[in-house]
Amino acid sequence: MAHRLKEQYKELLDKKGLTYTFERKRIFEEIQKISVHFHVDGLYDRFKKQGERISRATVYRTIPLLLESGVIQKSAGNGKRDFFEKTNAKGHHDHMICVKCEKIIEFHNEKIEALQDEISKHHKFKVTFHDHRLFGYCQKCQ
Amino acid sequence: MAHRLKEQYKELLDKKGLTYTFERKRIFEEIQKISVHFHVDGLYDRFKKQGERISRATVYRTIPLLLESGVIQKSAGNGKRDFFEKTNAKGHHDHMICVKCEKIIEFHNEKIEALQDEISKHHKFKVTFHDHRLFGYCQKCQ
DNA sequence: GGTCTGGTTGAGATCTTGTCTCAAGATTTA
DNA sequence: TAAATCTTGAGACAAGATCTCAACCAGACC
Numbered sequence A, B: 001m002a003h004r005l006k007e008q009y010k011e012l013l014d015k016k017g018l019t020y021t022f023e024r025k026r027i028f029e030e031i032q033k034i035s036v037h038f039h040v041d042g043l044y045d046r047f048k049k050q051g052e053r054i055s056r057a058t059v060y061r062t063i064p065l066l067l068e069s070g071v072i073q074k075s076a077g078n079g080k081r082d083f084f085e086k087t088n089a090k091g092h093h094d095h096m097i098c099v100k101c102e103k104i105i106e107f108h109n110e111k112i113e114a115l116q117d118e119i120s121k122h123h124k125f126k127v128t129f130h131d132h133r134l135f136g137y138c139q140k141c142q
Numbered sequence C: 001g002g003t004c005t006g007g008t009t010g011a012g013a014t015c016t017t018g019t020c021t022c023a024a025g026a027t028t029t030a
Numbered sequence D: 001t002a003a004a005t006c007t008t009g010a011g012a013c014a015a016g017a018t019c020t021c022a023a024c025c026a027g028a029c030c
Helices: A002-015 A022-032 A040-049 A056-068 A110-122 B002-015 B022-032 B040-049 B056-068 B110-122
Strands: A072-074 A084-086 A094-098 A104-107 A126-137 B072-074 B083-086 B094-098 B104-107 B126-137
Touching: A002 A022, A002 A056, A022 A040, A022 A056, A040 A056, A056 A072, A056 A084, A072 A126, A110 A126, A110 B110, A110 B126, A126 B110, B002 B022, B002 B056, B022 B040, B022 B056, B040 B056, B056 B072, B056 B083, B072 B126, B110 B126
Parallel strands: A094 A126, B094 B126
Antiparallel strands: A072 A084, A094 A104, A126 B126, B072 B083, B094 B104
């Protein structure tokens, strides 16, 4: 699975005339180790903690490539920061975000997805991705 | 309608031991004049253009109060900036956003809202607001 | 009225997130 | 090997939003 994604990633680089450099390889690998969503500076921090000096700029620069090749996808944001996750993580899902403790609960509902399709079709709108977040209070924080 | 909202707003201020000051009044009023969604600096600019000197900080500071009292609600963001709109504008609705021309199409679907309620109830999550955006290409830009 | 207490404001500093610049190093091509 | 092109790191920069702090104002109390 991760292997197929790596191929897609390499292909995209190739198509764009870019090299599969050490840094681009390390960033791909490190993301495979993350099981939940992450933000770019968090990813950068992982390298820093391990004593690897891959610059913040490089990490930021690599994200669009990973997105475009389908290795990662946008995930729940907290409103400020962009979050990402591996596409092979667990399929598409949406999020409930506790505004107090910042806990994130994932959900997925086929009926909603189907209704979205219906609506967009009706407006002749071609959806490429969507963002569906419910903000509020989790059970503990109410 | 706007009147009831003003009462809610005043009540919240009161409950928090805050004063219904000139600035907080003006910000409320100015928002009533805006028929579409807006962002905070845009609101601030309206005052500046009219020669009223209400500071940016005050406008930013007032937004959470308006949100909490239900006078405004979050609206479609473009990813960076937060957008807001009056709650009495035209009822709740969600957005399809064209990533090319930035056109925004509003939609509303009771079934989706109902499913959301069902899901959040199931997770014992208390939703205060939600953000549902479909990104893609509008008819013209496909 | 005068004073005290504490909320409010404006201006600008600061923080955060993300992007850009540019010089230096690496790689590919001729 | 030289020229051209990529890539990187470090830090500058930009945009959006928040925070600080001195000055101001309003109500409570004497």
